Amino acid sequence: MLVRIKAASLNYRDLLILRGQLGKAREGLIPFSDGAGEVAAVGAEVTRWRVGDRVAPLFYPDWTAGRFREAYGPAALGGGDADGVLADLVVMPETALVRIPQSLSFEEAATLPCAGLTAWHALVVRGGLGQGDTVLVQGTGGVALFGLQFATALKARTIVLSSSDEKRKRATELGAWKTANYRTTPEWDVEVRRVTDNIGVSHILELGGPDTFDRSLRALAAAGHIAQIGVFTGFGPQSNLIRLQLINASIDGINVGSGEHFAAMSDFIDAHAIKPIIDKRFAFAEVPAAYDELASGRHFGKLVIQL
Ligand SMILES: NC(=O)c1ccc[n+]([C@@H]2O[C@H](COP(=O)([O-])OP(=O)(O)OC[C@H]3O[C@@H](n4cnc5c(N)ncnc54)[C@H](OP(=O)(O)O)[C@@H]3O)[C@@H](O)[C@H]2O)c1
DSSP states (O other): OEEEEEEEEOOHHHHHHHTTBTBOOOTTOOOOSEEEEEEEEOOTTOOSOOTTOEEEEOSSTTOOSSSOOGGGGGGOTTBTTBOOSOSSEEEOOGGGEEEOOTTSOHHHHTTIIIIIHHHHIIIIIITOOOTTOEEEEESSSHHHHHHHHHHHHTTOEEEEEESOHHHHHHHHHTTOSEEEETTTOSOHHHHHHHHTTTOOEEEEEEOSOTTTHHHHHHHEEEEEEEEEOOOTTOSOOOOOTHHHHHTTOEEEEOOOOOHHHHHHHHHHHHHTTOOOOEEEEEEGGGHHHHHHHHHHTOOSSEEEEEO
């Protein structure tokens, strides 16, 4: 398949790759995992797609369905040795593409392959999120806001942590039930318990890592679910897991998601008219400025490159 990429988006991972924090990337690597575009040409044996179809490449091109396998890891787009999507044209096998939601523009759909799918996999596929649940998300970046939007659509209540009172307001407008400033309220776990009548939250998107993990455990309700996702404060959180046992709770490690998960997410996005939150758009020549913007943490939601 030859795919003409129309838009790409940045993830925190792209910053980690640029800084060499995810191992050495090949010199000349084409960055970014997340993009969307249309089919420009198909090979003779392609059966699934036609020229003009609106598609996105899978973050893990080989993880089409079923359980994750470690062998899928090295092919993750835009890292290590695997070129990504910051290109006018990419060549992919037909199985490595998924259709994008009809209701989204290319720019909006370009935010889904890593950020959207990770939040979906964590909350819906593994978490079984539903009405009456409570969700905690950390920050107002890509994964966190998708978590807020999916949870709101499922009639769950979401608490958003942010270092910015301005962003807390925007999160409330987007459907957050409660918010807290994790800078001015560093003991946010106490605040979470206070606003939940000391019950805690049933689902947590753990994005912080070592500095947030213990607070997440304390903010978790009995029988709750932590999705271990992020590394904002470093790799390798260490915790005394006895609380998990005492409250019959669970932790799932989450690593993006499969093509099957993506298809279900796209249907949900169409059905619930969810619009990914794009903070800023950049031209190709402005990619370095987009990296700087990501590093600054000023963004609310996603940063997108127009191609
Ligand atoms: N496991 C996976 O499959 C997977 C997939 C995607 C992402 N991730 C990881 O998940 C995390 C989120 O990724 P992303 O791309 O959504 O990030 P992002 O868009 O860059 O999010 C940045 C925002 O996160 C918030 N933040 C930063 N440090 C924080 C901290 N210590 N505590 C709470 N919030 C903090 C800030 O929000 P405020 O300005 O509101 O404070 C910041 O603006 C990253 O660690 C990333 O590596 C993992």
